[in-house]
Amino acid sequence: MSNAIEYRRHIIKVMQSKDGWKARALRGSKIASDIVQEATKDAAIAAVKQILDDRATELRSSRGTDDYPCQQEVREALKQIRPSDSQRLMLEAHIAAADRVLTATQLALAAGYDDYVVANGQYGSLGRALAEEMEWEPAQRSDGSPIWTFALATDGSEQPTSEGAEIASHWRWRLRPEVAEAWMSIVASGGG
Structure with a gap:
């Protein structure tokens, strides 16, 4: 057995003493558990796995009624995945938007893209990384494929808009409050 094994997106390092x-x-490169000491290698690995499982259970118990992760879980995940510059620009524009609602076109423009298709790909990629990091499943299309952006936002089309009819007819995303709070917390701590 190796002295480093993967478990729940972590590496467990074990050494004889x-x-x-x-x-x-x-x-x-971040420490994710205390050092545990056990009589055997297998027991030491099992003890660390239990710490990780207990932590995941604790975070999951804080999830809302729709099973979406709490702000702390989102924050930890965002710190791990490190959004790209364009993803960060879209996220910050979404936070700054009125009622935190933007269309895909507005998200694209915030990141300097001319086409919402590219922005959808970038924001969807960020959503996928976030969902996978949190071990959370977003809503799916009729063909069963996940809509990754739902890890970041919900349907904002019910939100009235003062903008023109063209914008009002576009799909609008409402940034999840947990994502906004998590990102603002990261930025405030100098990690954004």
């Missing part, structure tokens, strides 16, 4: 085996979890 004079008193048995020590193990801890890392997520990228």
Whole structure:
């Protein structure tokens, strides 16, 4: 058995010591668990897995009635996935928008794209990375494929708009409050 194993998007590192085996979890370069010491390598790995499982259970218990992750879970996930510059621009424009509602075209313009199709791909990619990091499943199309942007936003088309009829007829995304709060927290701490 290797001295580094993957588990729940983490790497568990284990090493023998004079008193048995020590193990801890890392997520990228960040420490994700305390060091545990057990008599055997398998026991040390199992103890760290239990820490990670308990943490995931704790976060899931804070999810809302629609099973969407809480702000803390979203924050931790966003810190791990590190949005690209264009994704960051779209996210920040979405936060700054009235009622946090924007069309795909408006998101595209915020990132400097001429075409909403490119922006949909970028924002959808961010949504997918976020959903996968949180182990959360978004709504699906009729063909069963996930709509990844739902990890970031919900349908904002019910929101009245003072803009022209052309904009009012476009699909509008309402940024999830958990995403907005998580991102603003990251930026406030200097991590954005």
